[in-house]
Amino acid sequence: MAKSIDVTDLDIFYGDFKAVEDVTMTIKAKSVTAFIGPSGCGKSTFLRSLNRMHEVIPGARVEGKVMVDGQSLYDPNIDPVEVRRRIGMVFQRPNPFPTMSIYENVLAGNRLNAKRMPKSEADAIVEKSLRGANLWNEVKDRLGKPGMGLSGGQQQRLCIARAIAVSPEVLLMDEPCSALDPISTAAIEDLIHELKSEYTIVIVTHNMQQAARVSDDTGFFNLKAAGQPGHLVEFNPTKTMFTNPDSPDTEAYISGRFG
């Protein structure tokens, strides 16, 4: 079910401000693609444009093409709600729904869309998703407790469970580990490795070691100068990127000699 994404000449705007310029890349199915780059270079903005979350912000718009499975995401007759059902997202800060229990949080994608299902099926989905997110053993005895009562790392894995409970085709992760300690980070990286077999994963990270550890392909975004739009400097298999990058800028950034 995992899908590849083809991006062609994508420009992204906030009102009149062009945030990202002229991105072209192909994100392969059933692989992990990482985006690295300095703050404000448009990685997250680009990621959010892949499931039309970008346009939630007033005044935000996109020019160019994003093709998933032969369909252009920004066609006028495409329903953004349907797009987001197929392309799930995990955010930088864990954001479980405070009014819901752990169980309800995992099922939120189904319940909020008023999908009816027998209890047994719901239980099965919850268990499968929580196992998938490596959280089952920690919470199986307190599924009825509020999701906000978990630790930060557990909350983030709960959010991943919630995202995979609706069986998306692609999973977008926006710096999922930036608020977590190394142990929770390791748990989530393991999880990304496991999820790769079923989902196409795109991850934004500030941690280059993390990009090197988890990803198959890496894109390096950069700014030409402050106030200029961000652009894609290089997009290559991670191995090439970290050993023999095409661009001297990439090498400078990766080796810490940036700027």
Add this chain to the structure above:
Amino acid sequence: MTAVLAPSTLAKPRLPRWAPFMVAVAAIAIGGLLGLLLSWGWVAMLIVAGLIYVFGLPAWSRVLEGPRTAADRLMTNVVWGAFVVVCVPLLWLLIMVIQKGAPHITGHFLTTSMRGVFGSMEGGILHAIQGTVVVTVAATIISVPIGLMTAVYLIEYGRGSRLAKVITFLVDVMTGIPSIVAGLFALALLVMFFGPAFRAGIGGAIALALLMTPTVVRSAEEMLRLVPSDLREASYALGVPKWRTIVKVVMPTAIGGIVTGVVLAISRVIGETAPLLVTAGYNDSMNGNLFSGRMTTLPVFIFNQYKTPGATGLGTNAGDPPGYARAWAAALVLIVIVMILNLIARIIGKIFAPKTGR
């Protein structure tokens, strides 16, 4: 040398622990003495004693402890003094109402109406309690959906648009409408349809709804604004449409605050008199029909009893017309109702507050 100096720079002279008590005793003594000499009332004595305490303790502290500690003591005294000054009228009011009202609250008083009551017969306020409940519930039913949906529009859809700004402005203007004007508006509205003599509870409900709506909009708006946008994005990212996100995620998260705001709005309008006087009129009997017949509410009942208290009794109650007693007792009932509503608001706020327990 330094070993001797170090403690001397850190330690400062302090007033003894009993200093505030001493100053208080001295202040009361001076105030009392002055009062006796100049033959003031006890209120003036208390005020003078309070002022002497508030400024006397810092003055002593300034001499002994230095200006910083003195300023601290002065501000502490001023803040506490302001607190006491604010509490006095509230307590006074409560004590007075309880004193004058409580003796007249009996089972009979709470379970009968004023129908056929004259002279020094006891009478009751059941019809007024009924009227208050019916009118207030109707006002809530009208104003809550309108107010809530306005708030949802302002926060979720109209962010920063011109229409939203206009609506916010109008809501602010509405907050400032005098209640009697709302009453006259409701009356004019109903008279247009039902003729000039029309008086019914629904008019009062409309007037109260006019007064409640801006409060509901404001409080609901603040509560919806507090819902983190992370939650909305989390919901969108699961492929949930916007309206479902609002109904199932945003509203439940804010429901505690919204309910509290609504109940506070209710307790604000439940004591309105003027708009009900002109729209719902006055009546001595039970009337549960919102749409026909005059309907009495507690504030209007109090007003009327005070205006026409009846003849002064000859027996034990000589000097106090029976209407006064009924008015005080009804006032006590009204205060109790408002307090219960506030308690309910707090409890609901607690129940619905997002849980973080483990």
